[in-house]
Amino acid sequence: MIELFAELFSHAFVIRALVVGALVALCAALLGVTLVLKRCSMIGDGLSHVGFGALALAMSLRLTPLEVSLPVVLLAAFLLLRVSESSKIRGDAAIALISSSSLAVGVVALSMTTGMNADVCNYMFGSILTMTKSDVALSVAVAVAVLTLYLLFYSRIFAVTFDEDFARATGVQAGRYNTLVALLTAMVIVVGMRMMGAMLISSLIIFPALTAMRVFSSFRGVTLCAAVLSVACFFVGVTLSFALSTPTGASVVLVNLAAFCLFSLVGLLWKR
Amino acid sequence: MLDCRNVSVSYDGKTVVEDVSFALAPGDCLRIVGENGSGKSTLMKGLLGLLPLSGGGTVFCVGRNEVGYLPQQTPARGDFPANVREVVLSGRLNRRGFSPFCTRRDRASADENMERLGIASLAGKPYRALSGGQQRRVLLARALCAAGTLLMLDEPSAGLDPLAVSQVDVLLEKLNQEGMTLVVISHDLKSAAHSGGKVLHMRKKALFFGSAEDYAETALYRRMTAPEGGCGF
Numbered sequence: 001m002i003e004l005f006a007e008l009f010s011h012a013f014v015i016r017a018l019v020v021g022a023l024v025a026l027c028a029a030l031l032g033v034t035l036v037l038k039r040c041s042m043i044g045d046g047l048s049h050v051g052f053g054a055l056a057l058a059m060s061l062r063l064t065p066l067e068v069s070l071p072v073v074l075l076a077a078f079l080l081l082r083v084s085e086s087s088k089i090r091g092d093a094a095i096a097l098i099s100s101s102s103l104a105v106g107v108v109a110l111s112m113t114t115g116m117n118a119d120v121c122n123y124m125f126g127s128i129l130t131m132t133k134s135d136v137a138l139s140v141a142v143a144v145a146v147l148t149l150y151l152l153f154y155s156r157i158f159a160v161t162f163d164e165d166f167a168r169a170t171g172v173q174a175g176r177y178n179t180l181v182a183l184l185t186a187m188v189i190v191v192g193m194r195m196m197g198a199m200l201i202s203s204l205i206i207f208p209a210l211t212a213m214r215v216f217s218s219f220r221g222v223t224l225c226a227a228v229l230s231v232a233c234f235f236v237g238v239t240l241s242f243a244l245s246t247p248t249g250a251s252v253v254l255v256n257l258a259a260f261c262l263f264s265l266v267g268l269l270w271k272r
Numbered sequence: 273m274l275d276c277r278n279v280s281v282s283y284d285g286k287t288v289v290e291d292v293s294f295a296l297a298p299g300d301c302l303r304i305v306g307e308n309g310s311g312k313s314t315l316m317k318g319l320l321g322l323l324p325l326s327g328g329g330t331v332f333c334v335g336r337n338e339v340g341y342l343p344q345q346t347p348a349r350g351d352f353p354a355n356v357r358e359v360v361l362s363g364r365l366n367r368r369g370f371s372p373f374c375t376r377r378d379r380a381s382a383d384e385n386m387e388r389l390g391i392a393s394l395a396g397k398p399y400r401a402l403s404g405g406q407q408r409r410v411l412l413a414r415a416l417c418a419a420g421t422l423l424m425l426d427e428p429s430a431g432l433d434p435l436a437v438s439q440v441d442v443l444l445e446k447l448n449q450e451g452m453t454l455v456v457i458s459h460d461l462k463s464a465a466h467s468g469g470k471v472l473h474m475r476k477k478a479l480f481f482g483s484a485e486d487y488a489e490t491a492l493y494r495r496m497t498a499p500e501g502g503c504g505f
Contacts, residue, residue, distance in 0.1 A: 037349075037352060037353075039349070151372065152372045153372065154372065155361075155362065155365055155368075155372065155373075155374065156365060158354070158358065158362060159362040159365050162347065162352060162354055162359065162362060163343070163347035163362075164347075165317075165322050165341075165343055165347065166341055166343060166347065166362075166363075166414070166418075167362075167365070168320075168321070168322055169320040169321070169322060169336070169339060169341040169424075170336055170337070170339055170340070170341065170363070170365065170366040170418045171335070171336025171337055171339075171366045172365060172366070213351065213353055216353060217353050217354075217355065217398035217400070217401070218353060218354060218355040218358060218398065219353055219354045219355075219358050220358065221353070222353045
């Protein structure tokens, strides 16, 4: 066991991946509580597909993937929010439309240029080998932004999540907080996509909140539990993936699934 | 305090409230009555800025940090994790300015209002585990936390047992005597007509606006409250 950890921490890329991953897992869990409770968890999923489409386009055009996908995903987050608020097309349907369309754009762009090479696979299903120093810098910046804003606006985020009408009636600018949460989510998704994979990153947003809700019944309890749980599941997942040579992203998702099952069981027994 | 002129509100392309005008002075108590679907709740949402006004009407209202609001329906979905104290405390947000953390005064106000509504013992309980009437009282406590000078209540007594209804009535009367301006949506025409305040009778338009004494004299009121034939439940 100790040898395993010694070996794990002897690689610079693993340490980079752990730092980035833990920060992304923490931020995703915090934003996830709000998104899940507002029934917007599909926004995370939609945005990750948009992210993949943007990455694929960038690779076909030989541009830097991150520099293209960040603005595109931010724009998509803004649009998705507007569309789901306008209620002409239902929110979930709008997200499905946008996410499958951008996936299609990405696949077509790739087939016309590079094809489905290993690089593309890495972006779809994640790889901890791809972490660079600039990725670490970007993820630390995003994490600091998310944590600061979340702490500062915690009560307002609760108010808007619990009862948007009341919050607006008493002068909280609900629209601003919704936009803030969507934009922060977009940033977390872009940063986390390289390691977790575009297809798997949304689980980091959805799982911790749902798992915490099995056992805790206060907003603060759920928020804290989701944050701790998300980071813990990430570390366990990375360690397992290292020991068993399984893909990182998928391993983290499976550990999250196990935690969800465990908490569901505890929740059931608790209520008896 | 509250002055609305030629207010119309449309909802999905249909005009639900049409050309309503009235004005309230500080300390007034207005009861809005009318049948189901007559536009009472929509009017209140229009006054609060939750729905856009159509047709050039205007609403002058005290600042948002003076307003408390009780919505008609319980807002969050069934399994929302929040305890009673968290919900009541969220009513204090409009008093806090930009400070991110709640102060001792916020907590004291939350405690006081939970005490007033007889839910102090539920403070740590999950909101989702409460009965409909208890949830209603929690939201009322939240509205009281938010209200500085104006309190807008959409059917405060819906879902409450008779004892709780009279407690809430006494509480509202006391608040009104202390100078709080009240706007209350109610189905109870008789108590509205004998409330001593003002009455607005809605049926898409304002059929009546004036004092409760005048309202009790109108043909509209007599027709609505006339005992009907038949088996009288």
